Amino acid sequence: MFQQLGVIGCGLMGGSFALALKRAGLVKRVIGYSKSPSTTERAKKLGVIDVVAESALLAVAGSDIVLLSVPVAATEATFKAIRHLVEPGVLFMDVGSTKRDVVDAARRVLRERLASFVPAHPIAGKELAGIGHADAALYAGRQVILTPLPQTAPDLVQKATDVWSAIGAQVLKMTPENHDAAFAAVSHLPHLLAFAYFSSVVGQPAGRDFLSLAGPGFRDFTRIAASNPEMWRDVLTANREEILKQSQRFRQSLDAFEQLMLSGNTDALETMIRAAAEGRAGWQMGAPRSTQR
C-alpha cells in the first residue's frame, strides 16, 4: 500500500495507472501534474487524481511512488525538474516506449540518485489519447517490461514488479538495449510502415476514391496509423537506428516477395505466403516464446 502516487503527465497512461492503483486499493492519494492546468483540472473532476500539483517537483513531494508519463523527449527535462526530490526508497518509473534514451537521460541527470528509477514500458495503449480515455483496466492482461540497470535498487525493482502484477500485468525484465531492438521489430517498425502506407494511399490522385472502397483488412492494418503524432515522432527519433535496421530487413523481405511475383514462380510465392500465414495463425498475444508455434 502506497501513501501517495505522484503522476507527472496526466494522460491516458498516467491516468489509467492512477485509476488501476485506486481500484486495487493500492494507494491512498493521487497527486497529479500536467503542463496544461486544464488537463489536471479535468483529471481531478474525473476522479483520476485527488490533488492538483502546481509543478512536477510538487507532484513528487510526499509521494512514495511516482510515475513519469510524459512524451519520451520530455523525460530529461522532467528528471531535471524533480531530481532534488529523488530520494532512496521512493519508486520512480516511466512508461516510455523506448528505453535506451530514457536510461541515458536518467544517468545524465539523476547520477547518484539513479538507484530510485525503475525504467518501465507497459505494452498497452489506445489510439484515443488523453485523460478522458483513462481506463482502470488498461494494463490488465498486458505485459510490462522493466529494464533495471546494475545501479537500480533491487527492492524497488521488486516493488515495481509487485505493483504492476497487482493491477493485472505480466512483468518481464530485460536490458534497455534488448528492449529497444525487440520493440523496433514488433512495434516501432509497424507504426512507421502504417504511417508510410496510409500517406502513400491518401497522397495519390485517386487516393480519396480508393479510401472509400477500403474494407476490414485495411481498417485493421492501418489502425495504428492513427496513433499520437508527438509520441511517435519521439519514438521514431529516439530508436532510429534499430528501426532503420528492421526496415532494411523488411525491405529485403518485400524484395523477395516481389521477385517471386515477377518471376511467375507461383509455387515458391505460395510457400512464402503460407509460412507467414501459418506463423501468424499460430501466434498468440502475450503467449511466452515456448508456446508459440
Next chain:
Amino acid sequence: MFQQLGVIGCGLMGGSFALALKRAGLVKRVIGYSKSPSTTERAKKLGVIDVVAESALLAVAGSDIVLLSVPVAATEATFKAIRHLVEPGVLFMDVGSTKRDVVDAARRVLRERLASFVPAHPIAGKELAGIGHADAALYAGRQVILTPLPQTAPDLVQKATDVWSAIGAQVLKMTPENHDAAFAAVSHLPHLLAFAYFSSVVGQPAGRDFLSLAGPGFRDFTRIAASNPEMWRDVLTANREEILKQSQRFRQSLDAFEQLMLSGNTDALETMIRAAAEGRAGWQMGAPRSTQR
C-alpha cells in the same frame, strides 16, 4: 425469388452467399459443387446446400442463379467446365478479388455467352476460411463491386444489384481496370506488406523472442498476414502490375519518412505523422468519398 442457386466452390464466400439468400427467402433450393466431396457433404450437413452436385456443370443445370466462388486462378477452368450451360437469363457471378483476369478469362471462354456473366467482388471475408465459417451475415453492411462489361446483359446487372442489396450489401459499379487499381492500393498491397513484414520478423535470429513481446498494435497490423495462401498467391500474381506500382509509391513514402528520421528534422517528421494520423482518424469504413475528411 430464385428457383435454384448453384454454388461452385463451397467455401466461406459461396457458403455465406447461400446462407444469406436462404435467410432472406430469396431462393428455394441450393445445389453445391466442390472439388472435394467431403466439403460438399459437410456443406449439406450444415444446411448450407440442399443438394450435392457431382460436377460444376451439374451445379449449373436447372439453376437460375450461379455463384462461382473458386480461387481466381481456377476461374478459367471453371468457365470451361460450365460454358455449355451458360444460357441467357441465368445470372452468373463470381466473387474474385481481382477483376481484369477474371473478365479476360470470361471473354476467352464464354465468348457469345459473355452477356450472362456479371463480375462481382464482395468486400468481405475472414481469416477463417472454409464452409465451417460460412455466415449468413457476412455480406451485411459490406460493399460489393460489380464490374459489368459493355456486353453484359443490363437486366442481369440489375438482378445482381437487387440480390446483393437484398442481403444487406451496398452495390457499386466500376470498370475492371479501376477496380484492380483501387484494390491494389487498399487491399492487395497491405496484404503483401503484412506477409513481408511478418516474414521479416519471424525470419531473424531473435524473431521468436520478439514475437512473444508483441502487443495489440502488432496483432491488428498483421491480422491479414494469416489470410488464405492459395487465394493470395493468385491475387498477387493476377494483379501484379498494379500492386507493384502501389508498392513503388509506398517505398517512396517510406523513404521520405526515413529521410526525416535521419535528418533529425523532428518538426517535419511530426507534420507527416500528423497528416497520416488525422487522415486515418477521419476515415470510416464504407463511408462515401464525400464524407471522408
